[in-house]
Amino acid sequence: MSMDLTFLGTGSAYPSPHRGASAVVLRTEGECWLFDCGEGTQTQLMKSQLKAGKINKIFISHLHGDHLFGLPGLLCTVSLNYSPTQPPNCVDIYGPVGLRHFLRVALELSGSQLVFPYAVHELEPTGDQCPPEGLLSPTVTQSSESLHPQERPGRTICLEGESDCYLLFEEKHFTVKAFRLFHRIPSFGFCVQEYDRPGRLNTHLLKELGLTPGPLYGQLKNGETITLENGQVVKPSEVLEPAIPGRKVCIFGDCSSLLGEGGLKACRGADILVHEATLADGFQERAVEHGHSTPSMAAAVARSCEVRRLVLYHFSQRYKPVSLQKDSEEDDVLELQRQAEDALKGTATEVSLAEDFLTLPIPIKRSN
Amino acid sequence: MSMDLTFLGTGSAYPSPHRGASAVVLRTEGECWLFDCGEGTQTQLMKSQLKAGKINKIFISHLHGDHLFGLPGLLCTVSLNYSPTQPPNCVDIYGPVGLRHFLRVALELSGSQLVFPYAVHELEPTGDQCPPEGLLSPTVTQSSESLHPQERPGRTICLEGESDCYLLFEEKHFTVKAFRLFHRIPSFGFCVQEYDRPGRLNTHLLKELGLTPGPLYGQLKNGETITLENGQVVKPSEVLEPAIPGRKVCIFGDCSSLLGEGGLKACRGADILVHEATLADGFQERAVEHGHSTPSMAAAVARSCEVRRLVLYHFSQRYKPVSLQKDSEEDDVLELQRQAEDALKGTATEVSLAEDFLTLPIPIKRSN
Numbered sequence: 001m002s003m004d005l006t007f008l009g010t011g012s013a014y015p016s017p018h019r020g021a022s023a024v025v026l027r028t029e030g031e032c033w034l035f036d037c038g039e040g041t042q043t044q045l046m047k048s049q050l051k052a053g054k055i056n057k058i059f060i061s062h063l064h065g066d067h068l069f070g071l072p073g074l075l076c077t078v079s080l081n082y083s084p085t086q087p088p089n090c091v092d093i094y095g096p097v098g099l100r101h102f103l104r105v106a107l108e109l110s111g112s113q114l115v116f117p118y119a120v121h122e123l124e125p126t127g128d129q130c131p132p133e134g135l136l137s138p139t140v141t142q143s144s145e146s147l148h149p150q151e152r153p154g155r156t157i158c159l160e161g162e163s164d165c166y167l168l169f170e171e172k173h174f175t176v177k178a179f180r181l182f183h184r185i186p187s188f189g190f191c192v193q194e195y196d197r198p199g200r201l202n203t204h205l206l207k208e209l210g211l212t213p214g215p216l217y218g219q220l221k222n223g224e225t226i227t228l229e230n231g232q233v234v235k236p237s238e239v240l241e242p243a244i245p246g247r248k249v250c251i252f253g254d255c256s257s258l259l260g261e262g263g264l265k266a267c268r269g270a271d272i273l274v275h276e277a278t279l280a281d282g283f284q285e286r287a288v289e290h291g292h293s294t295p296s297m298a299a300a301v302a303r304s305c306e307v308r309r310l311v312l313y314h315f316s317q318r319y320k321p322v323s324l325q326k327d328s329e330e331d332d333v334l335e336l337q338r339q340a341e342d343a344l345k346g347t348a349t350e351v352s353l354a355e356d357f358l359t360l361p362i363p364i365k366r367s368n
Numbered sequence: 369m370s371m372d373l374t375f376l377g378t379g380s381a382y383p384s385p386h387r388g389a390s391a392v393v394l395r396t397e398g399e400c401w402l403f404d405c406g407e408g409t410q411t412q413l414m415k416s417q418l419k420a421g422k423i424n425k426i427f428i429s430h431l432h433g434d435h436l437f438g439l440p441g442l443l444c445t446v447s448l449n450y451s452p453t454q455p456p457n458c459v460d461i462y463g464p465v466g467l468r469h470f471l472r473v474a475l476e477l478s479g480s481q482l483v484f485p486y487a488v489h490e491l492e493p494t495g496d497q498c499p500p501e502g503l504l505s506p507t508v509t510q511s512s513e514s515l516h517p518q519e520r521p522g523r524t525i526c527l528e529g530e531s532d533c534y535l536l537f538e539e540k541h542f543t544v545k546a547f548r549l550f551h552r553i554p555s556f557g558f559c560v561q562e563y564d565r566p567g568r569l570n571t572h573l574l575k576e577l578g579l580t581p582g583p584l585y586g587q588l589k590n591g592e593t594i595t596l597e598n599g600q601v602v603k604p605s606e607v608l609e610p611a612i613p614g615r616k617v618c619i620f621g622d623c624s625s626l627l628g629e630g631g632l633k634a635c636r637g638a639d640i641l642v643h644e645a646t647l648a649d650g651f652q653e654r655a656v657e658h659g660h661s662t663p664s665m666a667a668a669v670a671r672s673c674e675v676r677r678l679v680l681y682h683f684s685q686r687y688k689p690v691s692l693q694k695d696s697e698e699d700d701v702l703e704l705q706r707q708a709e710d711a712l713k714g715t716a717t718e719v720s721l722a723e724d725f726l727t728l729p730i731p732i733k734r735s736n
């Protein structure tokens with residue numbers, strides 16, 4: 001199954017002509033998931049090869065405008081562009097408490113009707129995910145008004161004590177969890193874990209045993225032991241190649257640190273870890289003061305989790321994309337990459353810089 | 369005093385890479401007023417020659433997303449880019465009832481703090497400005513929550529029966545009014561009227577009378593009659609050139625028609641009338657069904673008001689900007705101009721098409 005990640009916006013604080021506000025799309029066959037939706041995401045989508053009408057799940061890491069303010073407009077435009085023949089499914093939206101009220105007010109006051117239903121599933125943050133002034137008062141988030149006409153009731157998802165994670169859902173191919181981050185307001189990271197899949201049947205071996213393609217193949221693939229006509233017993237492990245480990249993609253919201261063990265556990269061994277790096281190492285104090293990370297801080301997370309690839313994004317708008325950088329540029333985004341690479345010396349982790357419209361394929365892993 | 373109008377977005381329904389969502393800036397010396405603020409307006413501002421930090425008044429014609437969803441982000445970014453030495457003034461925001469609640473919720477839930485105060489002055493629509501389903505229920509708009517920390521109390525402005533207009537404010541150089549439009553939800557047009565200014569002193573004549581520049585000049589300019597040392601009486605009308613008539617700029621929100629006489633009266637003789645033309649004349653039925661206008665409908669308003677220049681904007685995204693049109697293009701935006709021009713034959717009204725980043729100077733009028 002093919003799988004890739006496309007960055008629609010890699011800038012911090014606000015969208016600029018050079019870097020859109022945060023938005024990342026994870027595509028697999030039949031699924032198109034959007035992580036964060038800063039202002040202008042719908043326009044970035046139009047500029048990309050992706051189709052807005054395919055998005056069926058949306059994840060909002062935190063409620064800062066550069067991750068949120070594009071959401072009402074995106075939903076309206078997706079709705080306008082839905083082909084009438086395509087049956088509109090429910091769009092599931094996951095994000096911190098407050099998201100449901102924001103969307104309801106924005107859609108209601110703008111008189112927006114959608115051609116598909118949507119549901120907002122809210123993550124209940126813990127009180128230590130931000131300084132006290134970053135917590136919303138319950139009067140702001142507990143909306144008493146009724147559902148928007150296209151809104152379906154959503155769940156409220158609480159932290160699971162044992163895993164220190166939020167279980168968002170389990171579906172056919174993936175489990176998706178969220179974990180806690182520390183930022184100026186409560187922020188979350190998301191972990192998409194593909195299930196391991198059974199290895200291929202060794203057809204060479206099967207032929208030697210006298211089996212031709214048919215129902216017995218399916219039984220073996222499903223893990224059943226079979227008995228041949230000649231009485232020989234064949235176990236799946238004898239004719240199956242090793243299992244194909246599922247891929248893991250982790251996308252962090254804004255943060256100056258992880259909170260608890262949930263994130264480290266969830267992200268262990270990730271194929272791709274997408275982490276913010278708002279400012280260069282030299283500005284670490286300022287970055288942390290604003291709830292943000294530097295390349296070395298991102299690298300430390302990647303090192304702890306032993307990930308294959310660390311992708312940096314959410315750059316301060318002072319860092320121009322490489323293609324627009326002048327030789328004399330003081331703020332060199334490549335320097336951010338070098339800082340992360342230095343901090344990861346001696347590990348196998350590779351470092352990439354995200355740019356708007358970069359697509360990273362996530363290849364199927366070789367068997368372990 | 370120089371005065372110009374810059375179009376930041378000229379597309380309808382949603383922002384696209386070719387046409388931003390609705391946003392128009394009126395600039396005069398020291399004033400920078402934004403009319404509508406669709407998603408992406410802040411990015412369009414960055415691409416233009418204008419400075420977001422100069423915007424001191426904002427007018428929202430109606431609450432559809434393509435006129436509104438850029439507002440919270442714009443305020444946040446203006447706030448980020450304010451120079452610390454510039455004293456932050458109150459930003460006054462005018463728009464339909466519901467705007468105050470929308471902004472409060474968006475800023476509050478996103479944890480946005482502004483470095484300047486703002487006030488939302490709400491226009492109370494009448495019940496006949498849209499079909500019944502377009503009216504907001506009072507429970508949605510009457511927010512009981514307290515002001516945002518940077519919010520100052522705003523006025524609620526009601527229709528004045530006699531003028532059939534809403535008086536927004538009168539300041540040093542301008543009176544600004546709003547008038548009612550019919551659309552899918554309550555929509556408004558805005559009329560900016562510059563005051564007439566006294567003509568220049570005819571210095572040639574004054575010298576002949578033996579007057580040298582001094583306090584008497586000022587008295588004459590202020591309309592006072594003076595008596596010279598030789599007993600001669602000089603009336604201002606004898607030495608002043610004719611008054612310079614104030615300019616008038618009218619900007620319409622989405623509409624399929626005016627409602628009442630207010631708009632026609634307010635816009636009479638306008639220098640510039642900016643009117644939507646979402647679809648070509650051939651689609652009039654569909655345009656009206658969606659609360660929109662065609663070029664001929666816009667031209668009819670311009671004809672009734674005897675305006676100098678009609679500027680069309682808010683084009684369906686099917687109409688590409690002229691510079692991007694292919695010869696084979698079925699939907700030719702120039703056809704919209706021709707349709708308005710045809711409908712205005714026999715009048716002195718000129719027609720322009722707005723494009724993103726077009727700036728129209730509004731020259732001082734010659735004396736009548």
Ligand SMILES: [Zn+2]
Nearest residue numbers: 012013066254
């Ligand atoms: Zn951010």
Ligand SMILES: [Zn+2]
Nearest residue numbers: 062064183254
């Ligand atoms: Zn943030």
Ligand SMILES: [Zn+2]
Nearest residue numbers: 380381434622
């Ligand atoms: Zn519109």
Ligand SMILES: [Zn+2]
Nearest residue numbers: 430432551622
């Ligand atoms: Zn509209």
